[in-house]
Each structure stands twice: as C-alpha cells, then as structure tokens.
Amino acid sequence: MHILILGGTTEARALAGLLHGRFRVTSSLAGRVASPRLPAGEVRIGGFGGVDGLVDWMAGHAVDAVIDATHPFADRISFNAARAAATAHVPLLALRRPGWVPVTGDDWRPVASLEEAARTLDGLGDRVFLTTGRMGLAAFADCPQWFLVRSVDAPDTAGPARTELLLDRGPFTLEGEREVLARHRIDVVVTKDSGGAATAPKLRAAREAGLPVVVVRRPPVPAGVTTAASPEEAAAWAAARPGASRAR
Template sequence: MPDTLNVLILGGTDEARRLAAALAGRAGTRVVSSLAGRVRDPKLPVGEVREGGFGGPGGLAAWLAEHGVHVVVDATHPFAARMTASAVEAADRTGLPLLILRRPGWREAPGDDWRWVPSLEAAAELLPSLGERVFLTTGRRSLPVFAGLDGQWFLARSVDMPGPLVPRRLEVLLSRGPFTVDGELALMREHRVEVLVTKDSGGEMTTAKLFAARELGLPVVIVRRPPPPEGVASVESVEAALAWLESAAGPGSV
C-alpha cells in the first residue's frame, strides 16, 4: 500500500461525517468528503470537502484516477440509489475497493401501525384511505409525487424550500433534525395530523416522529429503501467501516 492512503467518502449523512472525523488527522491517511450539493447549507464534515456531482460513473472514475484515490466509501443516504450505482460502476472501472456504509433500517415495535410500501407513488395511492391531514417527511424533492392529492392537507418538513410543483393544500416547515419526541408530539397535535409518511432512512436523528406516531396511535406509511447492490462489501456502523479500512489498507495504515 502507498505511504498515504487516499480515501474518498461519498457523504452527506451523519455516518459519513463521523467517519471523516475519525480518519481526519490520522498519520498516513488523507480523506476527501464529497457532497452532492443539493442542500443549500449542508453540515460540513471535518477535513477536505468537494461539492457537486461527478457527471455519472464515468466522471467519478476519472476523478478517482486523477486524484489518486485508493479506496471509496459510499456513505450516502440509504435512498441515494443513483449515487450508489455510480460508485459501484466507477469502482469496477478503476479496480478500486468500495465499501458501502449504511445504517440499519427501522424496525416495528409493539403499538406501531406501519404500512410498508415500495415507492413514493404507492404511498400517495394509499393516503386517501388513511386520513386527510398528512405529515410528510420524505424530503422536498418528493413533493411532486403528492401534488395530485387535492383531498389531503400536507405538513411537509424540509431543510430547504421545495420547488413549484407541490400539493395544493400544503404548509412547509423548514427544519433540520435531530428532533425530540415531545417536540414531535406537540407538532402533530397542533396540526391535527392523522397519518405520517416517511422513508425507511434509519438512524436516530429522526426516529422521534415514529415514537410520537405510536403514542398518538397514528398510521405510518413507510417507503422501503432500495435493495443494496450485490457483491459489494457493506457495513452498518462507523466502527465496522474503520475495521474494514484497516483490513483493506493493512495493519497500522488507518
């Protein structure tokens, strides 16, 4: 292995930031975190950061070669399927090792009323049978999918303002987690929420809404995450990612 191990982290998640922080400053390791640039004011990780897309798998492969990257960690959002597919193809083209870091998904507990669906479109089809007042926490880019539901009222939470194609009856709440159970309970009661819609993002930063929905007895529509790519190393924690990097780079390199 080289004297300096160059690691590219495809980031944007809390796990990506924690991994970058764990690697930053370690002798013999250089880390660059890449952010998609879709959030106006993102939380920046420690160390070097690049923002913006690569132009598909070909552009990513060229960037990896140009910058002498030795290993890639895909720590993007569990629903960033396109970026993961690009990472897999770019790693295949360049022959570089690739690790996928994905936090585990959520699991139902006694008292939950969860309705699993395969897509946002399926969630939209199900909503009229569950309630009129909807708390939508699937991100601003998902709002066009629900734009045709004139019978529903939506409270949509987002980091940035959505685009023009949105549901007719919509209130936007600009906010960023983590959230508390008490805060989510107060919010749902204030807006008389009847059903919660979310994605199976996993993690602890946004689980409070699930606890609140359970306490209020509300149905929760959950979009299943895309399946992971086959034949690619995958871990569920930062600690496991560090161990994998240590193994891939050789003892003492990470």
C-alpha cells in the same frame, strides 16, 4: 492512503472524523442542501458527471478506497459508485445505518415507492405529515389531502396544492414531534425508512397517538458490495486496506 467518502449523512461525518489524521480523507457532498454540515478533512461539493466522471476523478486524485456513506435512498449515486469502483478496480464499502423495525403498537403501511405512498393515503385521513424530503414532492402533487411538508430547504418543485411548509433540520426530539402532531392535527405520517436516531422520534410519537405511518422501503445496496452498519465498522474496514499501516 486516500479515501473518498460519498455523502453528507451523520454517519459520513462521523466516519470522516474517525479517519481524518490517519488517512487523507475527501468527503464528496451532493450540494442539495444550502448550508451543509461539513466533515473533517477535504470536502468537494457537486456531482461527478456519472460513472465515467467518477472514474476519472478517482484516477486524477489517486483514490485508494471509496466508502459510500450516502443516504439510504440515494440509489443513483450508490449504483454509479459500484460501477465506477469496479471499473477502476478500487475497493468499495457501503456504509448503511440499520433500517427501522416496527414494534408493538405501530401501525405501519410499507410501500415500495413515493408514488405508492401517495396512493396509500386514501382513507387514512385528511391531514398528512410528509417527512420524505423536498425532492419527491411531485409524487403527491395530485393528492387532495392537506400536507405538512418538513424539509431542510424550501422545495423547488411542484407539490400538493394544500401544503404548509415546515423548514427544520434534525435531530428531532420526542417532545417536539408530539407537539408537531398535535398542533397540526395530523392524521397520518409518511416517511422513508431512513433509519438512525435523528428522525426516529416521529415514529414513537405516531405510535403513541395511534396514527398510521406509511413507510417507503429503502432500495437495496448494489449486488456484490460489502456493507458496514456503523462508522466504527467502516473505519475498521479502511484500516484493513493494503497500505493502511503506512498511512498511520
């Protein structure tokens, strides 16, 4: 049985490790990170060319099931995957790590988009720790605040005029996040609700420092798509597919 895993997330790599050796596994990475951490099994890098391209690729490579383990904010590929799977009559599962939940002491400002996050910054302070990645910097291009932008790779699009770039890759530690906030005299943190433990320490560090956190809510999973909350749950779903017993 051939399983296509979409995404290079921590959960996608863990899932590939669980399935490799039991099934034929191909992980598809978007190619937006220069030196990605590669999962077990076969790997392809780059887009498919939209829904039709994904349908053709699945047919040409005899894909029996698709698991969308992309980043929770990679909504375009998720909706393309849903349409392609429905067109090709291939079962689809969305693996989504649970979102973050505020606790006592948090000062969260939930917003629906990066553009709304940029508007929400007015009055919250002059020094912003922006942890939403390099792809959405244009939303903050007109903001007058100073930004510390953390990203795995250097941005290739225009961003805020007053910017310092911090190239780094998680997982991050609580002690490290405390140091970043203090050293750069941060007034407000901006993040996406990515969920997971790798980048969560910044939330506790902000809570301890009494800082507001602008949180961009994640987009919904496409309607009708079954979801799993962990790689283990996704692996169990794969094992329950028709033909899975023959692949062991």
